[in-house]
């Protein structure tokens with residue numbers, strides 16, 4: 445096995461072009477488990493830890509460009525105001541030790557339907573910036589996930605950054621699991637409310653072959669929320685929103701829960717988070 | 730491959746390290762530092778917690794090569810000669826150690842918590858130690874130890 449240690453993005457992309465089968469390793473919180481348990485024996489590991497360009501973020505107008513290797517712990521301490529939904533999701537990941545190492549680039553690289561970053565990225569229409577030695581391209585998050593643990597990344601490509609729109613209104617993330625820490629989601633839900641454009645974004649986790657959006661629920665909320673008056677959210681609207689989110693899920697029965705439970709729990713999460721977000725909107729200025 | 734790591738202030742070199750090996754394996758099996766424990770090798774138990782460049786991590790989830798030319802501090806590096814670190818002292822006097830297998834990881838995790846937050850609330854303690862499992866104590870004495878260490882530290 446080779447251990448490749450590029451120190452610049454250009455070198456990392458050149459290494460990936462030369463060894464397309466090399467497995468990138470960022471925080472290692474997915475890769476090392478597979479190595480420790482003999483589930484994977486790659487020809488090469490491509491350590492991204494010394495590539496400084498991947499560990500920074502900056503604001504470009506209305507978009508925050510989040511480097512692929514910024515760990516969850518930094519998203520929580522540095523970006524809770526600009527990316528509140530993603531920061532809330534980051535807070536639910538694993539444990540402090542896992543949040544100190546795990547990254548959104550790694551979450552996307554693994555492309556698990558249960559990845560906690562994904563619902564929040566879907567809810568705000570994030571764009572994944574990927575690159576190879578021959579150039580870079582932008583993949584809308586809705587086109588990134590192709591199946592369970594399958595993404596649109598080509599073998600010679602790396603995730604370089606995620607372009608996440610800075611929050612324009614309240615955001616929420618909620619997750620169901622068997623305890624408060626260290627759980628893979630049974631199901632999860634991300635929500636973004638955009639009062640300026642009277643729009644609502646959604647993201648469903650762990651209840652389908654890929655993370656999903658709930659377009660009908662989004663259209664319904666955009667239509668029915670009392671934007672003009674900032675009035676109370678009616679119970680009927682909140683409930684219907686929950687039902688439409690549940691209807692958009694494509695869950696299966698597995699060890700963590702049944703499909704029926706997942707649908708039910710999603711309806712509850714969606715109704716609750718819409719209530720919290722709308723309350724926050726009403727209280728704001 | 731050859732891996733060079735500064736561990737507890739001393740330069741160490743390990744040769745013939747397999748590229749897929751973990752930092753935990755290097756510490757325990759190649760550098761003779763068995764303080765960090767190996768229980769799950771999947772990030773679930775926290776018994777391998779060490780500082781990597783001042784950040785608390787599971788050593789079982791760091792590839793050996795990722796620690797090359799970096800600084801590591803293990804539980805062995807907390808005491809000042811024969812004088813235990815206040816966190817170690819607090820675990821001892823609180824009876825927070827039974828079989829002791831989880832203790833090194835919990836001590837490093839507690840050390841890290843008190844460095845960032847010298848006077849944590851109970852929910853903050855629970856949150857900070859959520860990645861460390863103990864099969865023996867039932868955690869009550871561990872919480873006592875953290876509270877004691879916090880009460881004895883004045884932020885320093």
Ligand SMILES: Cc1cc2nc3c(=O)[nH]c(=O)nc-3n(C[C@H](O)[C@H](O)[C@H](O)COP(=O)(O)OP(=O)(O)OC[C@H]3O[C@@H](n4cnc5c(N)ncnc54)[C@H](O)[C@@H]3O)c2cc1C
Pocket residue numbers: 467468469470471472473474475476477492512513536537538539542545546547548549550551552553554558559560561597601602603604626627628629771772773
């Ligand atoms: C104890 C424990 C608890 C966990 N809890 C959660 C949880 O609550 N929620 C959750 O979502 N996940 C959880 N995870 C899974 C994991 O922590 C996350 O998926 C994390 O985001 C992975 O990031 P990483 O940097 O550690 O990835 P790595 O392990 O370094 O990489 C993961 C995958 O992505 C690829 N990759 C990494 N970076 C790039 C890049 N820049 N470009 C292309 N490919 C790349 C790797 O080759 C690999 O296939 C947990 C893991 C453990 C061990």
Ligand code: FES
Pocket residue numbers: 766767768769770771772773774775776777778787788789790
């Ligand atoms: S051995 Fe590393 S977390 Fe359990």
Ligand code: FES
Pocket residue numbers: 825826827828829830831832862863864865866
């Ligand atoms: S004292 Fe035995 S596992 Fe904690």
